[in-house]
Amino acid sequence: MNTSVFGAALSRRGFVQAGGALLAGFALAGKRVSADVLNPAKPESWIEIHEDNTILMRTGKSDFGQGTIFTAYRQIVAEELSAPFAAITTVVSGDTDRTPDGGGTFDLLGGGMPNVRKAAAYVYQALLDLASKQLGVAKDQLSVKEGVVSGGGKSVSYGDLVKGQKLNLTIPVKGDLNSMFGLTVDGNPPLKPVSEYSVIGKSFPNSVIVSKVTAKEKWVTDVRLPGMLHARVIHPKSLGSKLVSAGALDKTRFPNSQVVVKGNLVGVVAPTEWEAIKAAQQVAAGTKWTEWKGLPGDQRLFHYFKEDADWKNAPVAAAKTNKGDAAAAIASSPKKMTATYELPFLKHAPIGPTMAVGDVRPDGSVYVYTHTQNPQALRTGIAFMLSTSVDKVVVRTFAGAGHYGRSNGGNAGAEDEAVILSQAVGKPVRVQWMRPDDLQWSTQSSAALSDVRLSLDAQGSLSGYEISHYMPAMQDDRLVGALLAGLPTIPAPNEKGSIFGIANGMNDPWVYDATPAVLERAYGTGQVGQTSSPINVGLRDHSMRTPGQYQQNFPRELAITEAAVLGGKDPLAFRIQHAREKRLLGVLEAVRDNSGWNMRPARGSDGVSRGQGVAVMFRAGTYWACVAHIAVEHKTGVIKVEKITVAVDPGIVINPAQLKRQVEGGAVMGVSMALLEELSFDESGITASDWRSYPILTMADVPEIKVVLVNNSGVGSYGQGSEAANALAAPAIAGALLDATGKVARRLPLKPEYVKTLLA
Amino acid sequence: MNAAREIRMTSFVVNGMKREVQAPTDTPLLYVLRNDLELSGPQFGCGMAQCGACSVLLNGKEVRSCITTLGSVTGKEVTTLEGLSARWAKQKGLSEAEAIHPVQAAWIEEQTPLCGFCQNGMMIKATELLEKNASPTVSEIKEAFTGGISPHLCRCGSYTAIIQAVQRASATMSKRSEA
Numbered sequence: 038m039n040t041s042v043f044g045a046a047l048s049r050r051g052f053v054q055a056g057g058a059l060l061a062g063f064a065l066a067g068k069r070v071s072a073d074v075l076n077p078a079k080p081e082s083w084i085e086i087h088e089d090n091t092i093l094m095r096t097g098k099s100d101f102g103q104g105t106i107f108t109a110y111r112q113i114v115a116e117e118l119s120a121p122f123a124a125i126t127t128v129v130s131g132d133t134d135r136t137p138d139g140g141g142t143f144d145l146l147g148g149g150m151p152n153v154r155k156a157a158a159y160v161y162q163a164l165l166d167l168a169s170k171q172l173g174v175a176k177d178q179l180s181v182k183e184g185v186v187s188g189g190g191k192s193v194s195y196g197d198l199v200k201g202q203k204l205n206l207t208i209p210v211k212g213d214l215n216s217m218f219g220l221t222v223d224g225n226p227p228l229k230p231v232s233e234y235s236v237i238g239k240s241f242p243n244s245v246i247v248s249k250v251t252a253k254e255k256w257v258t259d260v261r262l263p264g265m266l267h268a269r270v271i272h273p274k275s276l277g278s279k280l281v282s283a284g285a286l287d288k289t290r291f292p293n294s295q296v297v298v299k300g301n302l303v304g305v306v307a308p309t310e311w312e313a314i315k316a317a318q319q320v321a322a323g324t325k326w327t328e329w330k331g332l333p334g335d336q337r338l339f340h341y342f343k344e345d346a347d348w349k350n351a352p353v354a355a356a357k358t359n360k361g362d363a364a365a366a367i368a369s370s371p372k373k374m375t376a377t378y379e380l381p382f383l384k385h386a387p388i389g390p391t392m393a394v395g396d397v398r399p400d401g402s403v404y405v406y407t408h409t410q411n412p413q414a415l416r417t418g419i420a421f422m423l424s425t426s427v428d429k430v431v432v433r434t435f436a437g438a439g440h441y442g443r444s445n446g447g448n449a450g451a452e453d454e455a456v457i458l459s460q461a462v463g464k465p466v467r468v469q470w471m472r473p474d475d476l477q478w479s480t481q482s483s484a485a486l487s488d489v490r491l492s493l494d495a496q497g498s499l500s501g502y503e504i505s506h507y508m509p510a511m512q513d514d515r516l517v518g519a520l521l522a523g524l525p526t527i528p529a530p531n532e533k534g535s536i537f538g539i540a541n542g543m544n545d546p547w548v549y550d551a552t553p554a555v556l557e558r559a560y561g562t563g564q565v566g567q568t569s570s571p572i573n574v575g576l577r578d579h580s581m582r583t584p585g586q587y588q589q590n591f592p593r594e595l596a597i598t599e600a601a602v603l604g605g606k607d608p609l610a611f612r613i614q615h616a617r618e619k620r621l622l623g624v625l626e627a628v629r630d631n632s633g634w635n636m637r638p639a640r641g642s643d644g645v646s647r648g649q650g651v652a653v654m655f656r657a658g659t660y661w662a663c664v665a666h667i668a669v670e671h672k673t674g675v676i677k678v679e680k681i682t683v684a685v686d687p688g689i690v691i692n693p694a695q696l697k698r699q700v701e702g703g704a705v706m707g708v709s710m711a712l713l714e715e716l717s718f719d720e721s722g723i724t725a726s727d728w729r730s731y732p733i734l735t736m737a738d739v740p741e742i743k744v745v746l747v748n749n750s751g752v753g754s755y756g757q758g759s760e761a762a763n764a765l766a767a768p769a770i771a772g773a774l775l776d777a778t779g780k781v782a783r784r785l786p787l788k789p790e791y792v793k794t795l796l797a
Numbered sequence: 798m799n800a801a802r803e804i805r806m807t808s809f810v811v812n813g814m815k816r817e818v819q820a821p822t823d824t825p826l827l828y829v830l831r832n833d834l835e836l837s838g839p840q841f842g843c844g845m846a847q848c849g850a851c852s853v854l855l856n857g858k859e860v861r862s863c864i865t866t867l868g869s870v871t872g873k874e875v876t877t878l879e880g881l882s883a884r885w886a887k888q889k890g891l892s893e894a895e896a897i898h899p900v901q902a903a904w905i906e907e908q909t910p911l912c913g914f915c916q917n918g919m920m921i922k923a924t925e926l927l928e929k930n931a932s933p934t935v936s937e938i939k940e941a942f943t944g945g946i947s948p949h950l951c952r953c954g955s956y957t958a959i960i961q962a963v964q965r966a967s968a969t970m971s972k973r974s975e976a
Contacts (some may be wrong), residue, residue: 059865102910102911102912102913102953103911104911110948139821145951180905240904240906243908245913246904246905246909246910246913249904249910249916250880250901250905250909250910250913250916250920251882251897252837252838252877252878252879252917254837254839254913255837256837256914258831258837258840259835261832261835261838279831296908308827309820309824309832310830310832311820311821311823312937316855321907359950363913379841386952387912387914387952388840388842388848388850388912388914388950389815389840389842389850389953389954390841390842392841436839436912437912437914438842438911438912438914438915438952439911439912439914439952440951465886471844472842472843472844472845472847486880498856530850541910554813587814648964694908695908698908698955698958699909699911700928701951701955701957701958702911702955703954704954705951705954705955705956705957706952706953706954709954727843727847728843728845728846728847728848728947728950733950733952734954735942735943735949735950735956736939736942736943736948736949736951736956736959737939737940737942737943737948738939739956739957739960742957756836763954774853791818
């Protein structure tokens with residue numbers, strides 16, 4: 038038997054006594070699939086239908102706390118299959134040798150068309166074909182409910198359809214498994230009409246929460262291999278220091294430890310974790326490094342951006358929505374405003390510092406155990422570092438501390454060091470970064486600067502808007518341990534062959550369609566200090582949550598609020614006046630009606646002022662609006678965020694309860710970024726070393742959070758980007774400060790000292 | 798001083814069972830729990846008592862196991878996330894098999910964790926709080942989670958969900974104690 042199912046190929050490999058199944062695997066266009074691609078002993082399939090009516094699904098993505106792969110993905114697959122949610126008993130994720138598609142844990146809902154949806158749609162068609170034959174009923178006369186196919190007065194369950202058989206469905210895919218983006222399911226299988234959805238839209242719980250709460254989850258921190266050694270890495274004194282000499286190990290105190298030196302990488306390996314820590318401290322004290330002072334320091338960062346950085350070397354990005362002659366419009370308008378906005382470097386700052394276990398085996402195979410958003414890309418990077426074939430490398434992923442985009446290009450931080458040390462000592466090695474390592478040697482979210490010019494016409498409407506965004510390259514996926522050890526890595530953003538380069542993109546779509554003249558541009562440059570660093574490190578940057586978009590949305594949204602105030606208008610009404618898109622108007626109205634927005638807020642007295650601010654964003658198919666209510670104490674400059682209201686329209690809401698929790702979390706991180714977060718660094722490196730020098734919001738300061746979900750099924754698809762919630766707080770809070778005090782804060786974070794200066 | 802000579806046998810109780818560990822007495826309890834006793838509840842977050850990911854109950858009081866030395870727990874009782882349900886069962890005279898600690902049940906009901914890495918410490922803190930104060934107000938909850946040696950930190954921003962889970966657990970626990 039060999040049948041074509043909308044471009045997928047259904048075949049029967051044979052009959053079996055027990056364990057019959059339909060396995061859906063993949064074929065690259067134009068390539069023959071090896072017979073064992075769907076060998077259950079070598080499982081690489083997307084979806085398996087088992088004869089006991091259970092379903093297994095696989096995805097190369099991993100869970101980073103959104104729960105999406107355990108909730109939304111299962112709902113999407115169950116929906117397309119018309120099977121019960123509970124039938125999907127197993128979700129296999131992330132491991133390079135056990136999952137099919139690769140790619141990163143970002144854009145999980147794939148513009149409404151994630152791989153799992155199409156894979157499920159193919160499987161559904163294959164099951165209908167099987168049922169049609171078995172029941173002797175034409176395909177278009179069949180209907181499916183809860184995994185049971187009915188037609189012509191007869192019915193058969195999915196399990197019975199595959200019983201005693203070994204069926205393969207080969208799904209067409211395109212792309213490169215080992216690249217950052219992985220494989221994408223190809224073709225256009227028929228999809229279930231949205232009007233028939235019954236699984237999507239329900240608040241199914243996240244199955245992994247039970248195991249995490251009851252201490253049954255196997256975290257990456259729990260990985261223990263036979264003979265495994267513990268290691269700590271002694272990172273260089275600065276982001277440009279070379280090793281002069283490694284300190285001598287005191288063998289009388291640490292008889293079981295050993296020091297590994299490879300280039301500028303110094304590791305200390307011991308049988309127990311505590312000995313590794315103490316021995317590393319002892320060796321570090323005697324280790325000598327060259328000095329380096331190649332960074333501007335945090336106090337001079339924006340001076341450096343304005344005066345010293347080279348913004349002319351990268352192509353300038355212009356928004357597709359640019360229109361009219363903004364310069365002429367501004368020149369001829371009665372009211373104008375010019376402003377500059379500054380955003381600091383931020384840390385992803387996971388609660389647990391990165392850790393990984395590396396196991397370079399005698400046969401040359403390499404196993405990496407970690408918590409990464411992009412296992413296949415990490416696999417490729419490790420193979421490249423060792424100058425070995427990618428087939429030799431396996432990456433296994435486990436639950437870990439979320440790090441919000443830091444590893445979406447593969448590397449969370451410790452993996453390459455674990456592999457290098459394992460290769461050196463011939464045993465599995467567990468590298469755990471300490472808190473200072475994680476703050477000082479991981480990547481950061483890029484700092485940015487934006488210049489705005491805008492104008493109002495005689496009626497106070499926006500007549501011209503011009504913005505220029507400046508941001509250094511933000512996607513450095515080089516393995517830092519490999520860099521230190523002098524081993525091969527992928528190119529830096531400024532180097533030839535880099536995937537992303539140093540160009541900045543227009544990442545925050547323009548949404549105020551009624552504006553007659555708009556000019557938005559984005560300028561890029563290399564990473565701060567990288568090229569002058571003798572070890573090619575400097576301040577490495579990486580995408581975080583809403584990469585590039587947060588940096589562009591804060592200046593735009595605060596400038597729009599300022600423009601409203603300049604024209605004597607209410608900032609929320611001003612936005613409604615300039616928006617045309619119905620979904621944007623919908624979230625603006627929802628946030629107005631649910632936040633207690635007051636068209637003429639009362640200013641406070643007795644030294645405390647209260648204000649309200651608003652911000653909007655369009656991201657990944659989803660419209661967002663946020664209102665912040667704050668109180669600011671004039672004497673101290675302390676801002677207390679009292680309430681955050683977020684309205685979100687993603688089109689179809691897949692799982693309301695999970696989305697609500699994600700939005701709440703994003704809002705809290707957003708308040709944290711707005712009020713507290715700023716990476717401190719001097720001319721040599723990052724000076725933040727703990728939670729006191731890089732503070733984040735605590736429960737004491739968590740505001741009341743109200744989430745309004747706008748389920749807009751008429752959109753016909755689901756957008757995503759729950760991380761957008763954390764970009765919205767800052768411009769809304771700065772807008773509220775302006776409302777409360779009449780003073781505008783164009784730089785983040787809004788620390789008391791800064792606010793006090795503004796109010797003085 | 799030879800590291801080998803600092804190694805001593807330390808005896809203490811973990812989740813109701815007497816345990817003996819041969820290790821240097823200055824070893825932080827966290828590494829003993831994780832590496833010697835293979836418990837997965839307490840997590841390494843900072844090693845400086847600044848975040849609470851490593852929290853355990855020591856004789857009923859929440860402590861940071863990353864700065865608590867093995868030597869200092871000699872003869873004392875340690876409860877980790879793994880031991881919460883048994884602790885509840887013992888307190889209420891329930892059979893262990895049927896029991897789940899109301900704090901853990903509430904964390905599941907409320908779908909509190911996002912990445913979940915900090916939630917060990919959050920649940921330990923909640924248990925300590927509710928054993929002392931069965932019906933805390935929101936400000937008492939905030940005080941419990943931010944007072945003490947350092948605030949309990951969550952980077953994913955689950956604080957709202959934690960407060961709701963503590964309130965839910967509180968409701969269950971006070972209902973139980975009235976019964």
